[in-house]
Amino acid sequence: MQLEAYKRYETRDPETAEAEVAKLLSPGHLVVRAEDRPRFAALASLADTGPVGIGFMRYGAATTIERRASSPYVGVAIPLTGHMKVWLDGRPAEVRAGASMAVIGANDPLRFEWAEGCDVLVLRVSTAFLASTARAFRDDELPLPARSAHRVFSLARGHALCSAASLLVETLGRYRSTADVPRGLLHLLAEHACSALLLGLAQEGPTTARRPHAAPSDAVRSAIRLIDEERAAELNVGELARHVGVSVRALELGFRRALDETPHQYMVRTRLRKAHRDLLAADVRDGRTVTEIAARWGFFHPGRFAARYQAVYGVAPSTSLRSPTA
Incomplete structure (x- = not known):
């Protein structure tokens, strides 16, 4: 079962x-x-x-x-x-x-x-x-x-x-x-499931010819700051848009105009960098694990995290964890 x-x-x-x-x-x-x-x-x-x-x-x-x-x-x-x-x-x-x-x-x-x-x-x-x-x-x-x-x-x-x-x-x-389950993880999972349901339902809605507007640059800067200041993976793109007062679509257009990437792509890239930092700083004698650090930054599938990490940093996350602290 x-x-x-x-x-x-x-x-x-x-x-x-x-x-x-x-x-x-x-x-x-x-x-x-x-x-x-x-x-x-x-x-x-x-x-x-x-x-x-x-x-x-x-x-x-x-x-x-x-x-x-x-x-x-x-x-x-x-x-x-x-x-x-x-x-x-x-x-x-x-x-x-x-x-x-x-x-x-x-x-x-x-x-x-x-x-x-x-x-x-x-x-x-x-x-x-x-x-x-x-x-x-x-x-x-x-x-x-x-x-x-x-x-x-x-x-x-x-x-x-x-x-x-x-x-x-x-x-x-x-x-x-x-x-x-860590509260931050529960929150992310719930938001992800709800967003997937909303997007599935929205596919049936009628569309109009009106062109969507990109988020203003100050909203994009605020969203970038919120992502950069996260101490763990707590926000998803929907919440990020709510915090800066724009729609998800507007925020995506604003990010593409400013950074040539989506808010999700910027979020994943930033969290991967923070996971890399935490792996290098961790002490395995304290019981820290790759899975724990990856989950903290929103990477819940160990195999996918390892593949993404190695593609960027050239080594397995377990190797970074065992490395001496710089």
Whole structure:
């Protein structure tokens, strides 16, 4: 099972499962046909960061879920095995492992049919967090669509969202509890997942012919200063834009005009330099590790960090860590 340390329930009783699902997602009615009850075996895990949660769910037998009340979350269901159906405007749409995912709005009534053998990765984002993060993305040329309606995406189209969910599983799965995860890391993971969801939803919005404006030079200078003064990886591009009072798109255009690179590229380059500095200054006798230092600066995948580091500095990060302090 994914996220074993975060198991919330395991039961063969549909009534118990219905009550537990209400705690994790939203109240609803769970229906299992009499002939399917012997195979019913519900199991769920959820790693909850607060604004964002990532979990794993299965029911074993064919199961129907109907939600009539609104939810405080927008959800994403990514089948890992098997398939399910979700009703869109009164018509069923199939969501199949390896092919598609379903985005579940917060307000519309919901009807899900899980096929037998369907295991699902579930991402949930609180509507309050979604709304606050969306403010940084508001741009005249990129109006966001209403987020109450359910929809089905192909995996190709929802690639960024899948990657964000996978990163949550991979990173939080290393810990026994979210209380053990560094707060800065939790914050970055939540912002990343929320931004990926917003950008996926925004692809459906209409566009206008109005040309976006680049951020003024003082906003770009302020953003550069915030990145340079970070003591750990705490900001993402959306937050950076909010801090300097411009949209993400405007900040990207401003950075390209001033530095010929995006804010993200400048952020990664600066953090890599700081990780290099920390590796050279660290004392292995104090228990410092490459993984710890890399995570501090937002590099959560050790293999990718090592490859990026070697490409820039010509040595493995472990070699820098063992080097005498200059």
